[in-house]
Amino acid sequence: MSFIDGLFIACGLYIVYQAYTMKKDGYVPEGVMLTKGTIIPKDADVAAFILTMYWKGMLTGIAAAISGVLGILSVNEPSLQWIAIIGYFGFVAVVVWFIVYLKIAHKKHLHIK
DSSP, X not given: OHHHHHHHHHHHHHHHHHHHHHHHHXXXXXXXXXXXXXXXXXXXXXXXXXXXXXXXXXXXXXXXXXXXXXXXXXXXXXXXXHHHHHHHHHHHXXXXXHHHHHHHHIIIIIOOO
């Protein structure tokens, strides 16, 4: 379980980095927020997309990292196993929520279907 938990932490930090880069630089980087090779139309409202997805990306990344940390801690502390399991389910719920809003933001702001 620790390897997968480490991946959760790494992916969470990557999502936080992508959201931070998006906010700081004012463009949508390829990776989490945008599929590689996607062309953004000229009439897209990139600023509104960034405003919409910044905190959602940060929350998703933090949830992934916390879920991974709980999983690693639960290996040495059996009493934390139930909390880690709840953390996994919570993380899955956050990811589903993030994907739904990402697709909505793609259509609404970037005009990507």
